[in-house]
Amino acid sequence: MKDRLIITITDVHGSKQYNLHQFVRRIVLYFSLFLVALILLGGVSIRLLLSEVKQIQERRDSLIQEYADTLERNEQLRQEIEQKSEELITISDRVEDLEGIIGVQKDEESSGDLSLIERVDLASITGVQKGFVMRLIPNGYPINSNQVSADYGWRIHPILKRREFHTGIDLRAPVGTPVYAAADGVVDFSRSEYNGGYGNLVKIDHSFGFKTFYAHLSKLIVKKGDFVKKGQLIAYSGNTGMSSGPHLHYEIRFLGNHLDPRPFIDWTMKDYTNIFEKETSVKWQSLLTTINNLMEIQAPRSSPAEPR
Ligand SMILES: [Zn+2]
Structure with missing residues (x-):
């Protein structure tokens, strides 16, 4: 203190x-x-x-x-979507191929609002008719070559050196390339001769006035009177007769007159109707009606796939 x-x-x-x-x-x-x-x-x-x-x-x-x-799930889903999209594209392509094969006209306004299923159903209606036509009337390449060395029409002849009308189409191909019938028919001519420049020659008679010529052949497979199916091997290409190089001279005649084979070799299931406009010397509508009647097809009157 x-x-x-x-x-x-x-x-x-x-x-x-x-x-x-x-x-x-x-x-x-x-x-x-x-x-x-x-x-x-x-x-x-x-x-x-x-x-x-x-x-x-x-x-x-x-x-x-x-x-x-x-993020991971998102990536998974994205991949799934991509995969599904690819699948869908593949399916669409197949349907398109199918439509090409059995014949649906690509009509923008009518096919636009049709589902895939409806389009396939529609395709089957005219498919049989198309298949018939493509078997009976010459179409496609008669040889595995799309190298056209001379077209149908006026030209200077490569050997005679003068202006001449080329009555067929020349498809360049090595000697010995298989040649196939362009449509169902019967062999009218098959001879290994000069044949006025044609060389070894096969002629086939088809339905409805059509005829095909296969010239400058090396080897003949079919004989006169043989019935042949479209795509059947009939001969091998060559360089016989008046020919300036190995090729197949292919000719199409209708009622005795030669036609430009080009629209016929370009004629496929996919471009089914093109030829009706390109080749006007054939009364196509009448021909198709006849074929329809033959097949007893009761095509719907308003079918958008009915060929013109
Ligand atoms: Zn020729």
Whole structure:
């Protein structure tokens, strides 16, 4: 009790003494208590905050994981879509091929709002008729070569060197290349002679007034009177007769007159109707009607696939 500091305050009521030491001690005590409380509170708060941070981190990690999963799934789905798209394209192509084979006219306004199923159904209506026509009337290449060395029409003859009408089409091919019948028919002529420049020659009679000539052949396979199917091997190409190089001279005749074989060799299931416009010396509508009647096809009157 030696360092006691006493403050005396005097006013009109008298004097009052304050023991400053005691006062300070109390302040220190309160302050200490306050400090301890503050530290405790701070500690608790920090712990709470830390746990909250931890939770947020966990949530963030799970979100990142979810995001990665979503990305992966997205990639999977994208690949699936790509695969399905390819499949769909393949199917569409097949339907288109099928339509080409059995005959649906590519009519923009009518096929636009038809489903694949409807189009296939529609295709089957005229398919049989088309198949018939493409078997009976000469079409396609009679030899595996699309190298046309001389077209049908007026030209300077390569050997005679004078202006002459070329009555067929020349398809360049090595000697010994297989030659096929352009349509069903019966062999009218098959002889290994000069034949007025044609060389070894095969002629086939087809239905409805058509006839095909295959000239400059090296080897004949069929004989006169043989019935042949479209695509059947009839001979091998060569360089016989009046020929300036190995090729097949291919001729198409209708009622005795030669026609340009080009629209006929270009005639396919897909471009079925083109020839009807390109070759006008044949009454196509009448021919198709006859074939339809032969087949007893009851084609719907308003069928958009009915050939013109
Ligand atoms: Zn020729």
